[in-house]
Amino acid sequence: MMEEVKEAASVLSVHDDSIKVTEVLKDGDTLTFIIVSQKLSGTGEYHVDRTYEDFEWLQQHLFSQEDVPGIQGVIFPPLPAKPQVNASSRSIKQLGFLALGECQPYCKALETFLQQVAAHSILSKNKAVEVFLTSSDPPGRQKVKKNIFNRLSQAVEEMRKEGHKDVDEFFQNERDHNLVLTGCTKTAAEKFLDVVATEQKIAVACGHFSTALHLCVEPGEDPDKQAFSRVCVKLSEVFESIKKNMTSVAENNVNTLGLGLDLESRYQEAEREMLFRRTCKLVELENARRNTEKAKPVKKAAMEEVKKAAETEFEHISGVAKQEIERFQGARVEMLQQALVSWCEKQLLTAKESADQFNQHLEVFRGMA
Amino acid sequence: MADTARDAPPEQTDFHELEDGEELFPEPATTQESQPASLAAEDISTNSNGPKQDSLFDDDPEDLFAEATEEVSLDSPERDVLLSDGPSPAITPITPPTSVITPRIGHTHDDMFTHSSFDEIEEEEGGDSFDIHISVSDPEKVGDGMNAYMAYKVTTKTSMSLFKRSEFAVKRRFSDFLGLHSKLASKYLHIGYIVPPAPEKSIVGMTKVKVGKEDQSSNEFVEKRRSALERYLMRTVKHPILLKDPDVLQFLESSELPRAVSTQALSSAGLLRMVNKAADAVNKMTIKMNESDAWFEEKQQHFENLDVQLRKLHTSVESLVCHRKELSVNTAQFAKSAAMLGNSEDHTALSRALSQLAEVEEKIDQLHQDQANADFYLFSELLGDYVRLLTAVKGVFDHRMKTWQKWQDSQMLLQKKREAEAKLQFTNKPDKLQQAKDEIKELEGKVQQGERDFEQISKTIRKEVSRFEKERVKDFKTIIIKYLESLVQTQQQLIKYWEAFLPEAKAIS
Numbered sequence: 001m002m003e004e005v006k007e008a009a010s011v012l013s014v015h016d017d018s019i020k021v022t023e024v025l026k027d028g029d030t031l032t033f034i035i036v037s038q039k040l041s042g043t044g045e046y047h048v049d050r051t052y053e054d055f056e057w058l059q060q061h062l063f064s065q066e067d068v069p070g071i072q073g074v075i076f077p078p079l080p081a082k083p084q085v086n087a088s089s090r091s092i093k094q095l096g097f098l099a100l101g102e103c104q105p106y107c108k109a110l111e112t113f114l115q116q117v118a119a120h121s122i123l124s125k126n127k128a129v130e131v132f133l134t135s136s137d138p139p140g141r142q143k144v145k146k147n148i149f150n151r152l153s154q155a156v157e158e159m160r161k162e163g164h165k166d167v168d169e170f171f172q173n174e175r176d177h178n179l180v181l182t183g184c185t186k187t188a189a190e191k192f193l194d195v196v197a198t199e200q201k202i203a204v205a206c207g208h209f210s211t212a213l214h215l216c217v218e219p220g221e222d223p224d225k226q227a228f229s230r231v232c233v234k235l236s237e238v239f240e241s242i243k244k245n246m247t248s249v250a251e252n253n254v255n256t257l258g259l260g261l262d263l264e265s266r267y268q269e270a271e272r273e274m275l276f277r278r279t280c281k282l283v284e285l286e287n288a289r290r291n292t293e294k295a296k297p298v299k300k301a302a303m304e305e306v307k308k309a310a311e312t313e314f315e316h317i318s319g320v321a322k323q324e325i326e327r328f329q330g331a332r333v334e335m336l337q338q339a340l341v342s343w344c345e346k347q348l349l350t351a352k353e354s355a356d357q358f359n360q361h362l363e364v365f366r367g368m369a
Numbered sequence: 370m371a372d373t374a375r376d377a378p379p380e381q382t383d384f385h386e387l388e389d390g391e392e393l394f395p396e397p398a399t400t401q402e403s404q405p406a407s408l409a410a411e412d413i414s415t416n417s418n419g420p421k422q423d424s425l426f427d428d429d430p431e432d433l434f435a436e437a438t439e440e441v442s443l444d445s446p447e448r449d450v451l452l453s454d455g456p457s458p459a460i461t462p463i464t465p466p467t468s469v470i471t472p473r474i475g476h477t478h479d480d481m482f483t484h485s486s487f488d489e490i491e492e493e494e495g496g497d498s499f500d501i502h503i504s505v506s507d508p509e510k511v512g513d514g515m516n517a518y519m520a521y522k523v524t525t526k527t528s529m530s531l532f533k534r535s536e537f538a539v540k541r542r543f544s545d546f547l548g549l550h551s552k553l554a555s556k557y558l559h560i561g562y563i564v565p566p567a568p569e570k571s572i573v574g575m576t577k578v579k580v581g582k583e584d585q586s587s588n589e590f591v592e593k594r595r596s597a598l599e600r601y602l603m604r605t606v607k608h609p610i611l612l613k614d615p616d617v618l619q620f621l622e623s624s625e626l627p628r629a630v631s632t633q634a635l636s637s638a639g640l641l642r643m644v645n646k647a648a649d650a651v652n653k654m655t656i657k658m659n660e661s662d663a664w665f666e667e668k669q670q671h672f673e674n675l676d677v678q679l680r681k682l683h684t685s686v687e688s689l690v691c692h693r694k695e696l697s698v699n700t701a702q703f704a705k706s707a708a709m710l711g712n713s714e715d716h717t718a719l720s721r722a723l724s725q726l727a728e729v730e731e732k733i734d735q736l737h738q739d740q741a742n743a744d745f746y747l748f749s750e751l752l753g754d755y756v757r758l759l760t761a762v763k764g765v766f767d768h769r770m771k772t773w774q775k776w777q778d779s780q781m782l783l784q785k786k787r788e789a790e791a792k793l794q795f796t797n798k799p800d801k802l803q804q805a806k807d808e809i810k811e812l813e814g815k816v817q818q819g820e821r822d823f824e825q826i827s828k829t830i831r832k833e834v835s836r837f838e839k840e841r842v843k844d845f846k847t848i849i850i851k852y853l854e855s856l857v858q859t860q861q862q863l864i865k866y867w868e869a870f871l872p873e874a875k876a877i878s
Contacts, residue, residue: 177713177715180713181710181713181714184706184709184710184713185710187706187709187710188703188706188707188709188710190706191699191702191703191705191706192703192706194699194702194703195696195699195700195703198692198695198696198699199696201692201695202689202692202693202696205685205688205689205692206689208685208688209682209685209686209689212678212681212682212685213682215678215681216675216678216679216682218671218674224835224838224839224841224842225671225838227842228838228841228842228845231842231845231846231849234849235845235849238849238853242856245860329716333716333719333877333878334878336719336877337719337722337874337875337877337878340722340726340874340877341871341874341875343874344867344870344871344874345871347863347867348864348867348868348871351860351863351864351867352860352864354860355857355860355861355864358853358856358857358860359857361853362850362853362854362857365846365849365850365853366850368846
């Protein structure tokens with residue numbers, strides 16, 4: 001049951017699935033993203049420009065909704081890591097698939113983030129979301145109060161809590177399962193990235209070969225020379241086709257399955273964080289209970305209060321968490337299915353196109369008497 | 370190239386044009402009677418370009434074949450010539466085609482093949498079109514330890530009357546191939562024929578095989594070698610002159626082959642070193658050859674350029690092959706990780722789809738491997754072959770220069786002798802004078818022979834180059850078509866895989 005929130009809850013005035021990150025502008029080292037969304041009222045669209053810092057601002061606001069009961073049970077849509085114009089190799093590695101291509105994968109990831117926030121029953125009510133999507137002024141850059149989500153590397157004691165046994169079988173299973181799945185997904189995403197990187201290398205090598213062939217072309221009227229030059233030119237075209245094919249294959253990989261694996265991986269991490277928060281709360285609760293039992297009569301009442309508060313919070317969190325998990329499980333299957341289907345369709349199309357092209361080249365060569 | 374010679378009339382006229390066309394040299398063609406009797410042993414033909422006995426066993430320090438020893442040898446000129454034991458042991462020295470101008474010479478040999486030039490071959494053979502296919506297969510390790518070797522089965526299928534049977538096979542080892550090449554090179558290179566180089570020796574590769582290491586790399590090595598030997602033989606028999614050489618026929622047909630005396634036979638690395646030495650030697654002699662024929666200069670430049678380009682292409686393809694292999698490895702790893710993901714997945718349909726995904730990726734991995742092989746065996750080896758062939762081409766050009774130099778040397782010597790004779794006229798030494806006159810007569814013959822040799826090698830090279838250029842175009846086209854076919858096939862396989870996977874993906878929910 002939702003209590004009255006201090007901050008006026010707002011209703012989002014745009015269609016969540018209409019949110020698009022349409023382009024990115026580069027100005028020196030600064031990247032600005034253009035975000036377009038359709039008004040619910042049907043009277044047009046909002047165009048806003050936001051930097052990565054603005055996204056962080058939004059995320060901070062979402063994290064700091066302490067007055068929303070059970071907020072810690074929310075699986076927060078993951079925000080991609082910060083992009084850099086002249087990216088260091090470490091940051092490229094961190095971004096994985098999102099670092100590839102011009103910026104299409106990255107923009108898509110930002111777009112997905114916004115859509116998921118806007119579609120979230122709890123999060124979309126935060127005023128910051130409305131401000132972010134509709135205000136023509138950049139959202140405030142003021143420092144937001146420290147939030148409860150410290151995503152930086154957890155201290156060792158915190159890590160030990162992660163293994164704390166659960167009181168609820170449902171959650172224990174989910175925690176175990178999440179652990180395994182997170183590892184597998186991350187590995188699969190990394191291996192797939194390696195595949196794409198090699199495909200790109202092949203494309204480049206084909207380009208080089210194609211260029212080198214042009215250097216073999218010799219002027220002159222000697223019929224043998226002309227014949228050989230013709231062969232070289234045609235072969236060069238063949239390798240251009242091979243290059244195009246490889247490039248398409250790599251792009252398809254990135255834009256469909258690559259993005260899918262990347263999102264799945266980050267979402268698994270987000271679920272893990274949520275489960276961890278709940279576990280921490282459980283530890284807190286168990287400590288509170290113990291303290292209450294051990295407390296001297298003088299302190300007992302105060303301890304009771306603390307214990308009761310912890311119990312209520314824990315209940316809320318668990319309630320929200322359960323809903324979130326169920327929603328998440330459904331959403332991720334759908335997302336992965338979509339990724340797999342569009343991946344397969346795109347690769348099928350590319351293969352057909354390439355087969356046609358190669359056949360054409362083959363006919364040309366066969367006809368070259 | 371006998372087939373093209375037969376089929377394409379333009380080519381025939383080409384030959385004739387060369388024949389009747391402008392003389393390469395202003396001096397009048399020599400005739401039979403000016404042939405001094407004291408000229409070299411058996412070879413009294415005027416325009417014979419046969420292997421002169423003198424040049425064969427000439428321990429002329431300029432003899433470039435002195436360098437043709439095993440590839441890891443030191444290149445000392447003093448090393449005795451380990452030319453192949455001369456021409457094939459069973460048969461006395463063969464005369465390769467003589468010019469069409471003179472009738473057949475009175476050789477004392479009862480050689481089987483006294484074909485004249487290309488023209489006469491066409492007329493004589495009539496209708497025996499080029500139809501021969503050689504395959505090298507079934508590599509078999511013979512023996513143990515460091516004395517072990519690989520024996521290959523060489524199968525010939527042909528309808529040509531040149532052969533006793535239409536299909537036959539023999540067992541040969543690598544040194545036999547090297548031996549064959551060595552014999553052909555010693556017979557034909559120095560008179561201007563482009564003899565295809567034999568495959569490279571490889572100490573590392575063979576040691577692995579000998580030691581018995583049955584892993585992928587040694588299998589690849591054997592396959593690479595088998596393929597190279599096959600291409601080598603096909604190139605050799607495609608040459609109309611080489612095809613008829615008794616050494617070649619013996620190699621293909623006879624079940625027992627005398628072991629090549631030295632496995633330090635002419636390898637292509639040795640050949641390359643020899644050619645380089647030739648180039649150095651030529652440069653050292655500071656031959657300022659009066660190239661009266663721009664054609665040769667232009668062709669030499671052309672081949673220099675081609676060499677550079679082909680090497681670049683070869684490097685480019687090698688890097689492509691490398692990346693493809695890497696792609697195969699990465700795909701296999703991704704397939705494994707997808708399988709693990711599928712196993713960990715709770716959702717049944719998604720789990721199944723992910724497992725299918727893993728299978729598809731494994732199949733794609735196989736496609737990548739096949740493609741890498743195509744890249745390599747078709748392109749990389751083709752380019753490598755041509756880079757090596759070009760060394761043989763450069764070799765004949767260098768031989769021509771050497772021939773020219775020899776001719777010039779004779780001329781200069783003649784000049785000196787004439788001057789000396791003139792001086793002797795005024796002294797009263799009749800026997801010395803007679804000696805001088807005799808020497809002059811001998812030298813005049815030498816000069817004429819030198820000129821004829823030069824003319825002949827120039828003519829031969831022109832034909833050879835023309836043949837080479839045509840073969841090159843055909844070769845490349847054939848390989849490219851094979852390659853494109855493999856590309857098309859790969860895409861069609863991919864289409865099948867994706868079409869099979871799509872319903873699985875759609876069935877997830």
